[in-house]
Amino acid sequence: MTRYLPKLPLLALVLLAAACAPKKPPATMEAPPASARPETPAAAPMDRPATVETGASSIVPGSQDDLRAQAGGDTVLFAYDSYELDGEARATLLKHATWLRANPNVRVTLEGHCDERGTREYNLALGDRRANSAKNFLATQGIDVARLSTISYGKEKPAVDGADEAAYARNRRAVTMVMSR
Numbered sequence: 685m686t687r688y689l690p691k692l693p694l695l696a697l698v699l700l701a702a703a704c705a706p707k708k709p710p711a712t713m714e715a716p717p718a719s720a721r722p723e724t725p726a727a728a729p730m731d732r733p734a735t736v737e738t739g740a741s742s743i744v745p746g747s748q749d750d751l752r753a754q755a756g757g758d759t760v761l762f763a764y765d766s767y768e769l770d771g772e773a774r775a776t777l778l779k780h781a782t783w784l785r786a787n788p789n790v791r792v793t794l795e796g797h798c799d800e801r802g803t804r805e806y807n808l809a810l811g812d813r814r815a816n817s818a819k820n821f822l823a824t825q826g827i828d829v830a831r832l833s834t835i836s837y838g839k840e841k842p843a844v845d846g847a848d849e850a851a852y853a854r855n856r857r858a859v860t861m862v863m864s865r
Contacts, residue, residue, distance in 0.1 A: 746787045748862045754786075755779035759843075760818060762856045764799075767813035769821055773858075777818060780860050781825035794818045795859040796836040797843070799852035804838060811836030818858040833863070 743749045752758050758780075760773035769777065784790060796811030796818075815834035823829050842855045 746790050746862070750787075751780070751783055751860065751862055754783045758860045759857050761853065762814055762858070764852070764856065765802075765810070766856075767796075767810065767817045769817055773818075774821065777821045778825065781822050781827055784822065784827050784831065789864075791831045791833070791863045793833045793835055793861045793863050794822075795841075795861055796834065796838075797841060797855055797857045797859065798839045799855040800839045800842065800847065801852065802839070804840075807838035808836050811838045814856075814858045818860070 743753055748758065755776065756779060757776060760769065760776050762768070762773070763770070780792075784792070794815040796813070796815030798807035798811050798814075802810070812834065815836055819829070819832045819834050822832055839855070842851075843857065844851050844854045846852075
C-alpha cells in the first residue's frame with residue numbers, strides 16, 4: 685500500500701493536465717452547392733374540414749401544408765458532418781418561427797436526418813444534434829420549447845435515394861413536422 689502512495693500525486697497531476705488540455709475547435713464544413721439544395725414541393729392538399737381557399741388549392745390553417753406554403757418549405761439542410769445552421773437555414777427557421785407565432789396552438793416535432801455515410805449510432809447522434817440545433821434556434825426566436833419536440837432518424841429515412849453528393853446533400857436535414865393543432 686505504501687509503495688503506491690508516492691505515485692498518487694503524480695497520477696493526479698497527469699489526470700489534471702489531461703483534463704485541462706485545450707480542445708480542438710470543431711472542423712467546419714462548406715455548405716453544399718445551391719444546386720444540391722432540394723426544392724420542397726408542397727404536398728397535394730387533402731380533403732379536410734375547415735379549409736381556407738388560397739389561390740387554386742385548399743389549405744387547412746395550421747397544417748403541414750400551411751407551414752410549407754407560408755414558410756416556403758419545412759426543411760433546412762446541413763453541411764457534411766455538421767449541425768451548424770447556415771444563413772439559408774436560419775432564414776427558413778425565421779419563417780417557421782413567424783408561422784408558429786401565428787399558430788399558437790400548434791406543436792411541432794423537429795426531425796434530424798443524415799446521409800447514409802457513417803455508423804447507425806453516429807448518425808442517430810448527429811441527427812439529434814441537427815434537430816436540437818433547429819429547436820434551439822426557434823427557442824431563441826421566442827417559441828415556447830413546450831411546443832417543440834425532437835427526434836432523430838439518423839440515416840433511416842432518406843429524403844432521396846442515391847449514393848452521390850447531390851443525394852447526400854438532400855438527406856442531411858432537419859424537418860419541421862406539424863404534430864397537433
